[in-house]
Amino acid sequence: MQSYPYIITVSSEKGGVGKTTLATNLAIYLKALDDDLPVTIFSFDNHFTVDRMFEIKGQRTTGTVADFLMETPGRDLVHTGQYGVGYIPSSASLTDLKGSIKGPMVLARLLALSRIPGIIVIDTRPDLDILTQNALFAADRAIIPVKDMPSLENCRNIFALFDQRGLDRKSLSLIPCLVDERIKFDGPFADQKTLLKAYALNRGYRCFDTYISKSPKVESLNTNPDGKIYPILTHAKWTEVHGQFAQLTQTILSEYRATTETRALLFHQWLRTEEERKKEAYFARLSGLKSQCLLCGRPVSGDESEQVSFYFEVSDGSVAGFFEEECFFSLLISSIYNLDIDLSESDPTYLIMRDAARESVFTFRPVTNGNGATVEFNRFGLDGVHQLRKSYPLREFNGGILQKERSRLFTLISETFGERLNVSADTFLLVHPVLREKPESILREENYRGITRLKQRIVQHSAA
Numbered sequence: 357m358q359s360y361p362y363i364i365t366v367s368s369e370k371g372g373v374g375k376t377t378l379a380t381n382l383a384i385y386l387k388a389l390d391d392d393l394p395v396t397i398f399s400f401d402n403h404f405t406v407d408r409m410f411e412i413k414g415q416r417t418t419g420t421v422a423d424f425l426m427e428t429p430g431r432d433l434v435h436t437g438q439y440g441v442g443y444i445p446s447s448a449s450l451t452d453l454k455g456s457i458k459g460p461m462v463l464a465r466l467l468a469l470s471r472i473p474g475i476i477v478i479d480t481r482p483d484l485d486i487l488t489q490n491a492l493f494a495a496d497r498a499i500i501p502v503k504d505m506p507s508l509e510n511c512r513n514i515f516a517l518f519d520q521r522g523l524d525r526k527s528l529s530l531i532p533c534l535v536d537e538r539i540k541f542d543g544p545f546a547d548q549k550t551l552l553k554a555y556a557l558n559r560g561y562r563c564f565d566t567y568i569s570k571s572p573k574v575e576s577l578n579t580n581p582d583g584k585i586y587p588i589l590t591h592a593k594w595t596e597v598h599g600q601f602a603q604l605t606q607t608i609l610s611e612y613r614a615t616t617e618t619r620a621l622l623f624h625q626w627l628r629t630e631e632e633r634k635k636e637a638y639f640a641r642l643s644g645l646k647s648q649c650l651l652c653g654r655p656v657s658g659d660e661s662e663q664v665s666f667y668f669e670v671s672d673g674s675v676a677g678f679f680e681e682e683c684f685f686s687l688l689i690s691s692i693y694n695l696d697i698d699l700s701e702s703d704p705t706y707l708i709m710r711d712a713a714r715e716s717v718f719t720f721r722p723v724t725n726g727n728g729a730t731v732e733f734n735r736f737g738l739d740g741v742h743q744l745r746k747s748y749p750l751r752e753f754n755g756g757i758l759q760k761e762r763s764r765l766f767t768l769i770s771e772t773f774g775e776r777l778n779v780s781a782d783t784f785l786l787v788h789p790v791l792r793e794k795p796e797s798i799l800r801e802e803n804y805r806g807i808t809r810l811k812q813r814i815v816q817h818s819a820a
């Protein structure tokens with residue numbers, strides 16, 4: 357069975373509240389309390405504390421968190437480090453990469469597909485940038501260290517983010533950190549931790565029962581001649597902080613064991629359903645296509661052998677299909693540009709028109725008013741910017757009935773709208789260029805979204 361990690365994110369917008377100390381030591385205590393449990397840690401900070409703490413001397417590492425964000429499978433990046441904790445090496449180039457992280461769900465997807473088992477602890481930077489947002493979105497348990505009122509006030513933004521994303525506030529827990537036991541107050545809130553907890557609960561925030569004291573010994577663990585950072589478990593075992601970490605870890609382990617479905621598992625299930633939905637929508641669009649050209653009646657299937665260049669659909673979804681380049685061009689030439697000539701494919705006029713058409717989107721709409729039945733024609737850029745609007749009378753025959761040459765524009769409208777010769781402004785026939793090698797790719801979800809957006813822009817344009 358595939359493994360799905362349980363994610364713990366340590367986050368706070370405030371700097372120096374003890375996030376990294378908490379994240380790194382928590383990983384060590386988790387492993388110490390349950391040796392069979394795989395524990396992995398990585399950090400979005402560029403302090404390389406994780407590396408200094410977990411790197412084994414002489415160990416060759418490959419890849420970093422930046423590679424993980426750029427789709428290298430997570431499992432390939434985890435290195436077994438000191439104290440049996442796995443770690444993904446830190447990166448100094450995350451700032452450059454931020455722009456390419458599209459939305460808050462990127463990390464959740466990567467973690468769901470990472471095949472990293474057990475628990476993953478994520479240390480974050482002291483802000484709510486896109487990486488922290490991703491780490492919070494993916495978290496089964498988010499831990500927010502607070503050391504004073506300003507850091508408590510700052511929690512508001514994390515809670516607001518959870519509300520905004522529709523996430524469950526229950527997965528957020530505060531923990532008073534760097535608590536100076538020497539400070540005492542008069543009245544019901546006798547010390548820092550009691551005061552912070554009271555304020556937190558008053559604002560509706562959950563708190564862990566435990567807290568982490570400020571200890572000079574703990575503070576000294578990252579200042580030593582060999583440049584290492586030592587864990588509390590091995591180098592400060594006699595301090596109060598050791599007992600507090602052990603208690604916090606027990607609480608987190610029980611939460612972990614009580615979790616039957618991690619967010620990574622649920623996210624993976626959701627991804628699969630989404631994939632299924634996209635595939636079904638794609639096949640539904642594909643099977644709804646007309647098998648014959650509306651203009652010339654020849655079979656059009658979108659096969660590579662054909663010269664398919666345009667996709668069309670009536671915006672209400674009633675008719676859709678492909679045009680071969682030649683067919684749609686002869687319509688443009690005869691009925692729109694009114695050129696009564698037979699242009700060869702190498703003619704410069706033809707080439708200019710073809711290049712322009714490949715960069716354009718066209719709409720056709722039958723409108724009946726005081727002037728009788730007409731066709732409103734519009735040309736837009738591929739970005740939906742309006743370029744041209746014209747109206748043409750809708751006549752069945754060109755050049756008088758005796759000549760009996762049926763108008764292509766009339767054929768187009770009657771094949772798509774039938775008897776509907778006066779449709780509302782949000783109903784139109786859209787013609788959009790496609791990749792000649794792969795016309796049907798326009799119907800794939802990620803591309804078709806562009807068509808949907810374009811239709812919305814066109815409707816907005818006609819309403820303006």
Ligand SMILES: Nc1ncnc2c1ncn2[C@@H]1O[C@H](COP(=O)(O)OP(=O)(O)OP(=O)(O)O)[C@@H](O)[C@H]1O
Nearest residue numbers: 370371372373374375376377482569570571574575
């Ligand atoms: N329990 C503690 N007692 C005393 N000092 C501590 C304790 N926890 C952390 N510190 C010290 O406080 C400082 C800040 O801790 P840490 O780096 O863990 O905070 P941080 O929130 O990760 O900071 P940043 O926002 O810069 O990433 C460090 O010097 C650390 O050694």
Ligand SMILES: [Mg+2]
Nearest residue numbers: 375376401480
């Ligand atoms: Mg830190």
